[in-house]
């Protein structure tokens with residue numbers, strides 16, 4: 001009971017911190033539209049296979065992957081376990097950060113994966129609107145169009161040639177910044193979804 005209250009308090013305090021900055025108000029409003037929802041595991045497998053076959057994702061390389069809004073951490077965990085590259089997750093909700101850390105701890109304890117591989121995962125508790133993405137080769141996002149329009153300044157920091165993967169929603173009005181390279185149409189579970197792969201110009 002006390003633990004739940006503590007979590008709720010941490011969440012309220014982190015949102016209050018955001019609200020103290022006027023500029024953040026509009027962004028925060030756009031975020032309210034984005035409930036936590038996971039990319040389906042079936043889709044994840046297809047997305048990473050596409051990155052490997054079409055976009056030069058190399059296992060155990062020095063490439064960098066980031067998930068903007070990493071939720072429970074499942075995308076970065078999948079990336080580290082299956083591809084052995086540095087996998088970073090940025091998440092604004094401190095409870096989801098705790099959940100992701102807990103999953104990683106369980107994996108470490110269960111010896112399911114080598115500690116060295118799990119050590120490639122980094123979780124950042126923070127706001128992806130504040131990031132500089134110059135070091136990343138693969139940038140994953142599962143967000144809403146309402147938020148995407150505020151991401152232009154963040155995307156300007158991405159190095160030319162990096163791959164941006166947007167699950168479910170295409171980017172609009174990013175001409176001169178992003179070039180759509182591939183559309184992956186998923187099927188299954190009676191629901192269809194699309195993932196969009198862009199090249200940073």
Ligand SMILES: C[S@@+](CC[C@H](N)C(=O)[O-])C[C@H]1O[C@@H](n2cnc3c(N)ncnc32)[C@H](O)[C@@H]1O
Nearest residue numbers: 031036037038039069070071091092127128142
């Ligand atoms: C649709 S979920 C996707 C979760 C995960 N990437 C996946 O695909 O399974 C979007 C996540 O973005 C987080 N989020 C929303 N706004 C954010 C921001 N400004 N900075 C960091 N994370 C944010 C939400 O809390 C939520 O967990």
